[in-house]
Structures are given as structure tokens and as C-alpha cells.
Amino acid sequence: MSRDLFASDAPQALAAATFMLAGFALAQQDILWRDIQAILRRSPLRHMQTPGGFTMSVAMSNCGPLGWVSDRKGYRYSPTDPLTDQPWPAMPPAMQQLATEAAALCGFDGFLPDACLINRYAPGTRMSLHQDKNEVDYSAPIVSVSLGVSAVFQLGGMQRSDKTSRISLQHGDVLVWGDEDRLRFHGVLPIKPQQHPLTGEDRINLTFRKAG
Numbered sequence: 398m399s400r401d402l403f404a405s406d407a408p409q410a411l412a413a414a415t416f417m418l419a420g421f422a423l424a425q426q427d428i429l430w431r432d433i434q435a436i437l438r439r440s441p442l443r444h445m446q447t448p449g450g451f452t453m454s455v456a457m458s459n460c461g462p463l464g465w466v467s468d469r470k471g472y473r474y475s476p477t478d479p480l481t482d483q484p485w486p487a488m489p490p491a492m493q494q495l496a497t498e499a500a501a502l503c504g505f506d507g508f509l510p511d512a513c514l515i516n517r518y519a520p521g522t523r524m525s526l527h528q529d530k531n532e533v534d535y536s537a538p539i540v541s542v543s544l545g546v547s548a549v550f551q552l553g554g555m556q557r558s559d560k561t562s563r564i565s566l567q568h569g570d571v572l573v574w575g576d577e578d579r580l581r582f583h584g585v586l587p588i589k590p591q592q593h594p595l596t597g598e599d600r601i602n603l604t605f606r607k608a609g
């Protein structure tokens with residue numbers, strides 16, 4: 398059987414600076430899951446408000462020195478969880494190391510995330526096309542880890558109206574984008590009803606960022 402079927406350590410280039418590390422997080426799934434549960438006990442998943450007054454369908458929380466928040470005042474990073482008025486839970490070493498190693502494999506040496514957004518997609522939930530642009534410094538990549546049921550990721554261009562390509566994201570896949578791809582529009586199509594042994598019907602996504 399071809400070695401390539403198992404070559405999860407070899408990044409697959411999807412664009413000039415967008416890479417798929419298929420199954421890269423699989424070896425860490427148990428510790429990741431345990432760490433995520435511990436974070437969510439302290440800073441629970443919640444549906445944030447958009448500046449326009451809508452409620453987001455993806456439920457979110459964060460860990461690390463900074464956390465992404467949205468409310469009527471806008472999108473931003475905050476050192477405290479508005480739900481608890483406490484600092485966000487610390488970023489567990491296994492999570493930070495996974496992000497740093499994934500980035501390095503894709504040519505982004507020295508990536509030290511200070512924020513990890515935790516997204517939970519229930520069946521039918523989507524994330525519309527957007528750019529990740531609340532971070533201060535765009536020289537750092539975004540490292541995105543998928544756990545649980547599969548999703549279809551839309552990778553667009555620099556304009557919202559640009560054509561998008563579809564990338565299937567499976568449990569354990571890690572997607573990394575930076576440099577000239579850092580501000581590409583991207584989104585997630587509605588999650589199809591499925592079951593996964595680790596997460597049930599949900600998809601959990603972790604996006605590691607250098608926010609501050």
C-alpha cells in the first residue's frame with residue numbers, strides 16, 4: 398500500500414500559502430478532547446451576538462491570553478471572558494504545541510498563538526464567508542484543527558465575491574493559511590447530520606491565532 402495514504406506529516410498545498418495536514422491532530426485527539434472539556438467547564442460555549450444584532454449559530458469559547466468576542470459593540474479580542482468576567486482559561490501546552498508544530502511544517506516557524514477560538518457546529522450550522530482580520534499582525538498564520546463530524550470548508554479569494562473552492566475537512570485534519578493567503582475569505586457550509594464517536598453529532602473547530 399502506498400506510503401502516501403499515511404503521509405499525514407506531509408503538508409498538501411491548496412494555494413500558495415494554504416496547506417492541509419490531513420490527520421495531523423489524530424494522535425493528540427484524546428488529550429485535545431480532555432483539554433477542550435476542561436476549558437469549556439470554565440468558559441462555556443455560548444452563542445454570541447453580532448454587531449448587527451443577530452445571534453451566531455456557531456457556539457464559541459476561547460482559551461489563551463486573548464479570546465475573540467462579538468457583541469453589539471463589534472468584533473474584537475478580549476483578555477477576559479464576558480460571561481465569567483474572568484481571564485479565559487490558559488491554552489493547554491498540548492494545544493499550543495500542536496499549533497506550533499503544524500505551522501512549522503507549513504513553513505511558519507516560531508508561530509506562538511496567544512488565542513484559540515473554539516467553535517462548535519451542531520448539525521445544520523454554517524459559518525458564512527469572512528476574513529480573519531481582528532488580529533494585530535497578519536504575518537502569523539491561522540492554524541485550524543477539525544474534530545468530530547466532517548465539514549465542507551470554502552476557500553475563497555481576497556474579495557467576498559471571488560470564486561470559492563471546497564475542501565473536505567475530516568476529524569483530525571489541520572488547515573494552515575498565512576502570508577499572501579492570510580486574508581482570504583473562507584467559510585463552512587451547513588454541517589450535514591452525522592455521528593462521530595468522539596463528538597456525537599457536533600463538529601468542533603479550534604483556530605489558533607496570534608491576535609495581539
Ligand SMILES: O=C(O)CCC(=O)C(=O)O
Pocket residue numbers: 514516524529541550583584585602604
Ligand atoms: O470552522 C472552521 O473550519 C473555520 C472557522 C473559522 O473560520 C473561524 O473561526 O474564523
Ligand SMILES: [Fe+2]
Pocket residue numbers: 527528529583
Ligand atoms: Fe475564520
